[in-house]
Amino acid sequence: MSTLITKRDERTQPVRVVAGYAQTQVRNPREPLVSRPPTLSELTGPMDVAGRVRLLGGDIAGHGERQAIGQLMHLKLRVVDEDGAPVAGAVVEIWQANAAGRYIHPNDDDHAPPDPNFYGAARLLTDASGAFELRTVKPGAYPVPDSGGWWRPPHIHFSLFGKVWLSRLVTQMYFPGEPLNEQDRILNAVPDAAARERLVARFAPPTGEPRNALVFEHRIVLRGRAATPAQH
Amino acid sequence: MMIPTGEATIGPFFPPRYVDEGANDLTQWQGGTARGEVIEIRGRVVQEDGAPLENLILEIWQADAGGIYRHPADPRHAQADPGFFGWGRAATDAQGNYRFRTIRPGAPHGRQPHINFMVMFSGLMRILRTTMFFAEGDDPVLRAVPAGRRNLLIAKGKYEFNIRLRGEGETPFFDD
Numbered sequence: 001m002s003t004l005i006t007k008r009d010e011r012t013q014p015v016r017v018v019a020g021y022a023q024t025q026v027r028n029p030r031e032p033l034v035s036r037p038p039t040l041s042e043l044t045g046p047m048d049v050a051g052r053v054r055l056l057g058g059d060i061a062g063h064g065e066r067q068a069i070g071q072l073m074h075l076k077l078r079v080v081d082e083d084g085a086p087v088a089g090a091v092v093e094i095w096q097a098n099a100a101g102r103y104i105h106p107n108d109d110d111h112a113p114p115d116p117n118f119y120g121a122a123r124l125l126t127d128a129s130g131a132f133e134l135r136t137v138k139p140g141a142y143p144v145p146d147s148g149g150w151w152r153p154p155h156i157h158f159s160l161f162g163k164v165w166l167s168r169l170v171t172q173m174y175f176p177g178e179p180l181n182e183q184d185r186i187l188n189a190v191p192d193a194a195a196r197e198r199l200v201a202r203f204a205p206p207t208g209e210p211r212n213a214l215v216f217e218h219r220i221v222l223r224g225r226a227a228t229p230a231q232h
Numbered sequence: 233m234m235i236p237t238g239e240a241t242i243g244p245f246f247p248p249r250y251v252d253e254g255a256n257d258l259t260q261w262q263g264g265t266a267r268g269e270v271i272e273i274r275g276r277v278v279q280e281d282g283a284p285l286e287n288l289i290l291e292i293w294q295a296d297a298g299g300i301y302r303h304p305a306d307p308r309h310a311q312a313d314p315g316f317f318g319w320g321r322a323a324t325d326a327q328g329n330y331r332f333r334t335i336r337p338g339a340p341h342g343r344q345p346h347i348n349f350m351v352m353f354s355g356l357m358r359i360l361r362t363t364m365f366f367a368e369g370d371d372p373v374l375r376a377v378p379a380g381r382r383n384l385l386i387a388k389g390k391y392e393f394n395i396r397l398r399g400e401g402e403t404p405f406f407d408d
Contacts (some may be wrong), residue, residue, distance in 0.1 A: 007408070020376055023355025026280040027397045033407035036376040040340055041348060041363075042408060044303035045293055046319035051262065054252050095247040105248060121247040132371040159352075160248075164305070165293050166408050170359060189357060228360040 002051070005038055005166050006082070006137025007226060013229050020150060021185050038166070045165035059135040068118035070088040070099025070137030072213040075173075081162060086130025093159040094134060096200040101142030101152075105183040112142065124145045135213070135227035141180050153180035154189070155231075161223040172231035174200045175217050190229045198228050246289050246323070246352070256322035258292075258334040264315025268297025268335035271348070273364070273391045279355075280399040291321045292332060294346070295371025299338030313362040326348075335388045336366070344369040351395065358407045363395045377404045 016028040027041075038040075045050070062068045079087045097103050098122065100112035105122055136156075144150040153171045162168060174181055181187055181200070190196045199218045204215040219229045239310045259266045273292075276309040295301050296313040301311055309331050328399055337345045344365055363373055365386050381404050387393045395403045 003265070005408070018356045018357065021355070023279075025354040027407050028351065028357065029402055030280075031402055031404070033405050034377050036373045036408060038404050038408065039343055039372060040301060040306055041293075041295070044301035044305050046317065047303055051321065052317050052319060053255065056249070067242075072241075091352050093250065095250075103247070119247075121249060159250075164303070165348060165350075165390065168291075168350060168359060175359060188359075205261075215354060232352065232354060232356050232358065 005164070006041060008223065008227060009192075009225060010156060011192040012190065012195035012225075014186065014231065015191065018185050018189045019047065020147065023187075033228070036103055040174045042165050044165065045167065046151060047163075049161050050089070050125050050201055053091060053123060055091075055125065056121060058122055058132060060122050061135045061137050062117045066099065066117045068137045069115050070118075070140075072205070073136060073138050074210055074213045074215050075134040075136065075156070075204065076135065076204075076217045077132055077158075078217075078219045079126050079222065080162060080219065081222050082227070084221075086128070087160075087222065088126055088129070088130055088160055090126045091123065091161045092126060092132065093121070094156060096136065096139040096156040096163070097142060097154075099118045099137050099140050101140035105194065110169055112140065135210075138214070141178075150183070150185055151180050153178045154182050157231075158220065159223060160220060167222040169220070169222050169228065170230060171220065171228050173220075174197065175216070176200050176203050195227075195229050199231065220221045244285070244317075249290065251321050251323045256320050256330070256332045258294075258317060258332065259322045261315055261317040266296065266316035266335045267313050268316075268338075269362050271334060271391055273332045273334065273387065274395055275330055275393040275395060276350070277324050277330065277395045277397070278328055284324070284326070285353060285397075286324055286326045286328065288324045288328070288330075288351065289321065290312075290321065290324070290330050290332075291350040291352075292349045293319050294334065295337040295340045297338050299340040299345070300341075301340065342372065342375070344371040344374065346371070346373070348390050349393075351391045351397070358398070360397070361408060362395070362403055364391075366391070373406075374382070376406075388398050 102112035201216040201218040
């Protein structure tokens with residue numbers, strides 16, 4: 001088994017230093033990145049990460065008396081590699097803010113209330129078709145402190161393991177039709193409009209199932225010409 | 233310009249449970265113990281002004297003591313050490329320090345012994361990748377780095393590998 005790895009197309013990836021996002025100016029390398037010949041070391045990578053990390057369930061919306069506040073939603077996600085082939089058995093880590101735009105995190109303490117019934121993180125495995133389903137509530141938008149009016153649009157974070165070290169991806173998914181998408185400094189750091197579109201989920205017209213939940217569909221491509229842009 | 237600190241970051245990045253207990257110890261796996269010399273890698277991660285970065289995520293990937301990768305692309309993978317997974321994750325503490333406990337990798341085919349690093353953090357727009365070496369030597373990846381910067385990829389002592397994301401003495405990162 002060997003994997004052909006092509007360089008990522010720069011236009012489909014975010015610029016590294018972003019105006020109005022101060023941390024990017026002190027944390028991204030000044031020197032040009034070094035091109036290296038790929039060897040076995042980069043064209044292998046951790047397989048079966050599920051054997052090394054603890055999986056957390058794919059239902060984070062809660063049940064009964066312990067239901068999270070917010071719009072119930074199901075996310076149907078599919079993970080494919082550069083050839084469009086499903087990435088089966090891949091570990092996908094997910095985290096998001098609650099419906100009020102608040103994370104369960106010690107650094108997030110300045111604005112919106114936490115929801116005692118919402119932790120906001122999951123760790124799942126893709127099935128044989130590279131798919132999985134997450135039951136959650138739609139995250140809220142939140143203001144970025146000291147940023148001159150920048151709000152993050154509703155989004156969900158993903159960390160994905162592909163088949164090799166070079167396929168590792170951390171990205172975010174956005175929601176269609178959100179006005180804040182137009183001014184988000186992270187989403188719009190990707191120069192190519194078509195690549196930005198690949199970060200936005202598709203709204204699936206309601207069919208009555210699953211009951212009381214909106215459905216969004218999303219596809220993540222780990223590398224290649226149609227790769228999903230990184231988003232940190 | 234004001235540089236925001238931990239209290240005014242863009243938003244919490246990885247969730248608290250992202251790094252499992254023991255994820256930075258690669259010497260045990262599935263009830264087995266890895267073969268080879270147990271080593272500890274420590275280092276500090278800083279930004280341009282030298283400020284340490286807290287709760288930054290590092291991941292490593294490496295060959296086993298025999299220089300074999302536990303992955304089907306390695307022609308020798310059937311002989312890989314069953315007690316060694318090869319991947320680990322750590323978060324930096326409030327002083328920017330991280331620690332991995334692992335085994336010293338053997339030399340993979342055509343390479344010097346090395347450990348691949350990945351850096352993830354808020355303010356990094358993408359994953360940053362670098363590689364730690366144990367000594368100077370003829371290696372295609374080390375050779376790709378400008379001669380004057382190669383020493384920044386070589387661990388000091390047993391084994392200290394500091395990472396500076398930007399500025400004087402900046403760690404070389406790869407564009408792959």
